[in-house]
Amino acid sequence: MPPVLVVNVLISGVLAGLVYGLMALGLSVIFGVVRVVNFAHGQMMTVAMYAAVLLFAWLKLDPILAILPVAALFFVLGYALQSSIINPFITRPEHSQFILLVALATIISNVLLMGFGPDARSVQTSYGLNSYAIGQILFDQSRVYAGSAAIACSAALFAFFRFAPTGKAIRACADNYLGAKVVGLNVKHLYALTFGLGAACVAAAGCMIVLLVDVTPDLGSYYTLLAFVIVIVGGLGSMGGALLGGVLIGVSEALAGLFFDPAAKSMFSFALLILVLLFRPQGLLGRRR
Amino acid sequence: MSALRDLLSSLTPLGRALLALMAAALLVLPYVLNSYLLTLAILILYLAYTGQAWNVMMGFCGQLSLGHALYVGLGAYAAAVLYAKFQVGPWAGIWLALALCVVAGAVIGFLAFRFSIAGVYFALLTIAFAEFTRIGFENLSWVGGTGGLFIKVAQRHHIDLLNLRGTPAMFYYVILALAAAAFALSGWLLRSRVGYYWQAIREDEEAAQALGINTFLWKMAAVTISAAMTGVAGVFYAFYYNNLFPGQVFNIEQSIEIILGPIIGGLGTLFGPILGATVITALGEGITNAVNALGFDIPGVKQVFYGVALMCVIMFLPDGIWPPLARKLGLRRKD
Numbered sequence: 001m002p003p004v005l006v007v008n009v010l011i012s013g014v015l016a017g018l019v020y021g022l023m024a025l026g027l028s029v030i031f032g033v034v035r036v037v038n039f040a041h042g043q044m045m046t047v048a049m050y051a052a053v054l055l056f057a058w059l060k061l062d063p064i065l066a067i068l069p070v071a072a073l074f075f076v077l078g079y080a081l082q083s084s085i086i087n088p089f090i091t092r093p094e095h096s097q098f099i100l101l102v103a104l105a106t107i108i109s110n111v112l113l114m115g116f117g118p119d120a121r122s123v124q125t126s127y128g129l130n131s132y133a134i135g136q137i138l139f140d141q142s143r144v145y146a147g148s149a150a151i152a153c154s155a156a157l158f159a160f161f162r163f164a165p166t167g168k169a170i171r172a173c174a175d176n177y178l179g180a181k182v183v184g185l186n187v188k189h190l191y192a193l194t195f196g197l198g199a200a201c202v203a204a205a206g207c208m209i210v211l212l213v214d215v216t217p218d219l220g221s222y223y224t225l226l227a228f229v230i231v232i233v234g235g236l237g238s239m240g241g242a243l244l245g246g247v248l249i250g251v252s253e254a255l256a257g258l259f260f261d262p263a264a265k266s267m268f269s270f271a272l273l274i275l276v277l278l279f280r281p282q283g284l285l286g287r288r289r
Numbered sequence: 290m291s292a293l294r295d296l297l298s299s300l301t302p303l304g305r306a307l308l309a310l311m312a313a314a315l316l317v318l319p320y321v322l323n324s325y326l327l328t329l330a331i332l333i334l335y336l337a338y339t340g341q342a343w344n345v346m347m348g349f350c351g352q353l354s355l356g357h358a359l360y361v362g363l364g365a366y367a368a369a370v371l372y373a374k375f376q377v378g379p380w381a382g383i384w385l386a387l388a389l390c391v392v393a394g395a396v397i398g399f400l401a402f403r404f405s406i407a408g409v410y411f412a413l414l415t416i417a418f419a420e421f422t423r424i425g426f427e428n429l430s431w432v433g434g435t436g437g438l439f440i441k442v443a444q445r446h447h448i449d450l451l452n453l454r455g456t457p458a459m460f461y462y463v464i465l466a467l468a469a470a471a472f473a474l475s476g477w478l479l480r481s482r483v484g485y486y487w488q489a490i491r492e493d494e495e496a497a498q499a500l501g502i503n504t505f506l507w508k509m510a511a512v513t514i515s516a517a518m519t520g521v522a523g524v525f526y527a528f529y530y531n532n533l534f535p536g537q538v539f540n541i542e543q544s545i546e547i548i549l550g551p552i553i554g555g556l557g558t559l560f561g562p563i564l565g566a567t568v569i570t571a572l573g574e575g576i577t578n579a580v581n582a583l584g585f586d587i588p589g590v591k592q593v594f595y596g597v598a599l600m601c602v603i604m605f606l607p608d609g610i611w612p613p614l615a616r617k618l619g620l621r622r623k624d
Contacts, residue, residue: 037409085600092607094409095353099552099603102545106596113589217589221541225420228413236410263435264428270421277414281406 001258004136009258010251012140015147017250019208021243022150023223024230025157026201032237033174033194034082036090039101041202042223043108048074048206049215050112056123056210063123064145067153067207071200078199083192090191105220112217120214128211146208153204154243157197161239170194174237226266229273235286244285248272296476296559304620315465319458327457331529333570334464335522340550340562341471342518347548348557349479350511351491353408356415358543359422360390360516364523365533366426369438372452372528379453379528386520393418394516398509407494416541423539437534440527453528460529467525468563471518476559478514487511491557519547553602555609564611572598 027041038044051070055061085104089097130141161167173180173190180187226249234245249269256265276283297305318330339361346352367389368382397418401411427435448455453463478484486507489497498504527533537543546569554565576594580586606613615621 031409037413085604088604094412095347095548095552095556096603096607098353098355098412099549100600103596103599103603106599107593110589110592110596114587114593118588225416225541228416232410232413261428264424267421267424267428270417270424273417274414274421277406277410277417278400278404281404281410 006255006258008138009254011137012143013251013254014247015140015143015250016209016212016254017247018147018150018154018243019205019212019246020226020230020250021234021246022153022208023202023205024227024234024242024246025154025239026198026205027227028231028234028237028239028242029157029201030195030198031231032239033170034086034090034191036086036097037094037101037228038198039098039224040105040108040220041227042225043105043220044074044199045202045206045209045223045227046112046215046217046220047108048203049210049219050116050121051203052207052210053121053123053215056125062125063207063210064149067149067204070207071153071203074199074203075196077196079192079196081199082195083188086195087188087191105224109217109220112220116217118217120216122214123210125211142211146211149208150205153201154239157201158239160197166190166193222266226269229269232273232283233276235283238283238285238287241283241285245283295480299622301619301622303618304615307620319461324457327461329570329574331457331461331464333566334461334468335525335529336546336550336566336570337563338464338468338471338525339519339522339547340554340566341468341475342515342522343547344551344557344562345475345478345518346511346515348551348561349475349484349491350487350508351494352508352511353412354415354512354515354544355412355541355548356417356419356544357515357519357547358539358541359393359415359419360519361523361526361543361547362419362422362426362533362535362539363389363393364520365527365538366432366438366523367520368524369440369527369533370432373438373440378451379524380451383521383524386524387517390516390520390523391513394513395509398512402505402508416544419539419541419544423535426535426539433533435534435536437532439533440531442531453525460525464525464529467521472559472563474518479559483507483510488557549599551609553599553606553609555611558609558611560615561609561611564614565609568610 023041023045027038030036030038048070051073052063052066055066055069056063085100086097089100125142127141127145132139132141132144161171169180169185170190170193172183173185173187173194177187180190230245230249231242232245233248234241234243249272252268252272253265256262256268260268297308300308319327322330339357343354343357346354364386367386368379371377371382371385372379397415400406401414406414426432432438448459450459450463453460478487486497486502489500489502490504490507494504523538526538549569550565551562552565553568554563555561573591573595576591576598580591580594602610
């Protein structure tokens with residue numbers, strides 16, 4: 001195996017992993033604050049992917065630019081979803097939440113199937129086959145764009161939670177639900193905001209990932225599972241952990257595809273998940289519960 | 290036997306009459322149903338059985354498994370491989386299925402409980418093990434990989450109970466016997482010492498521990514018993530469908546199907562899994578037939594209706610159907 005090839009595969013794994021990380025960041029933020037595991041996360045991702053594909057087909061809008069309108073739309077949808085359907089379930093047991101969100105996931109992926117049929121759709125950008133070269137090391141242009149956009153979105157989210165008053169208020173809800181209520185925070189509104197933000201994250205990630213893969217209606221459950229694996233590996237509720245987990249999973253998928261059968265790539269992700277759950281159940285960067 | 294008597298005495302006379310009527314009806318069903326309805330009856334009993342098995346772990350002991358497809362798949366592959374490759378019949382294969390599932394359940398349970406992984410994390414661990422095994426089997430060419438494993442289909446008129454080859458009616462009585470046995474076993478477990486330990490753990494694990502209950506041991510018992518029961522369903526699955534694909538039998542969809550019955554019917558109750566399996570199957574088939582009759586059969590439309598119906602049930606009946614139904618109709622004696 002030539003080392004240059006390995007390095008190239010590593011780089012493409014890292015760049016794809018950043019997008020995975022942003023997707024998982026959405027799941028992590030929602031769980032960390034609302035304490036609901038979004039089992040429809042991957043299905044929401046596929047909806048965003050279709051949105052990006054359609055915007056490209058109709059308006060020739062580059063998927064990277066499509067991030068803004070799609071994420072804004074998803075923010076509104078996520079806000080509405082949390083305040084209408086999910087909010088009554090936050091005090092219900094986990095299996096109830098699970099059924100609710102699995103039902104939602106079923107509805108989403110089958111509405112997509114009804115609307116778009118089972119065939120794969122993709123985006124053919126003008127730079128789809130270009131790459132930057134530094135010596136023998138190649139940087140696939142689509143992946144560089146997607147990875148940079150993922151870093152930008154994650155940085156914006158970090159800054160929001162760190163500096164914005166609303167971001168601080170949301171963190172207060174996550175730290176102490178009762179305390180947040182006592183000091184007069186509108187918890188229901190903040191929960192809905194958080195779900196909206198999580199949805200916007202997954203929407204942005206969906207727009208980026210169409211540069212790298214084709215979209216089919218049944219892709220949702222794969223991404224849902226992938227997002228779980230990433231946040232557990234990185235630490236559920238830890239934002240840095242989600243990004244780190246995303247990169248790790250991206251790299252492990254890329255290397256597994258190179259050294260073993262590409263069909264077996266997610267087996268390594270699940271093996272990594274099982275190892276992390278057993279030896280560091282709070283995740284690599286998570287705090288001890 | 291005394292547990293069964295307890296169970297009967299917990300029902301009102303009306304409840305007991307309905308139970309007897311249902312038992313009698315179940316025994317003669319193959320003689321009155323056409324082959325389509327018989328297939329549905331088999332599916333309902335299969336889901337009632339697996340639901341009962343899952344209920345032991347979640348409903349009784351409070352341990353949420355979202356990966357029960359793992360045990361169905363292991364049981365199915367164990368018996369099918371023995372039969373297809375070594376000509377060993379299912380009644381011997383069942384023991385390998387039981388052994389594999391007990392080991393798998395014990396490993397998952399040991400790792401999770403030893404490292405105190407609970408709640409959502411435990412549920413995700415069970416998914417991870419099921420998915421890991423699914424992908425493993427997809428890449429295991431000795432058992433067919435993604436191409437699947439097939440059992441030779443015998444002629445459908447001859448009944449060979451020893452090799453589980455025969456008519457749908459034979460499969461109906463086999464799964465009826467299994468479902469009845471699971472019902473009786475669950476009823477006995479629920480009213481035994483173990484059952485009370487489990488319910489204590491389910492309600493408050495720390496308090497149970499403070500009372501001197503070995504929570505690790507009894508949680509392990511719940512997982513392994515549930516896994517073993519589910520493995521037997523896998524053996525039935527293999528011989529009833531005659532084909533196994535890792536993408537189907539180990540799929541998370543299979544796990545979801547298993548848990549829908551008990552949750553919709555009533556978690557932790559004995560009649561819940563049976564009622565839930567019936568409602569879920571009737572719902573799915575009703576939607577299919579309605580969609581076909583109205584003539585807008587686009588791929589996906591049934592699942593959308595199914596998802597909406599599921600959402601409504603879980604929103605408006607948080608405890609499932611059985612508890613409010615039993616209260617309304619006065620089927621259960623008040624304690």
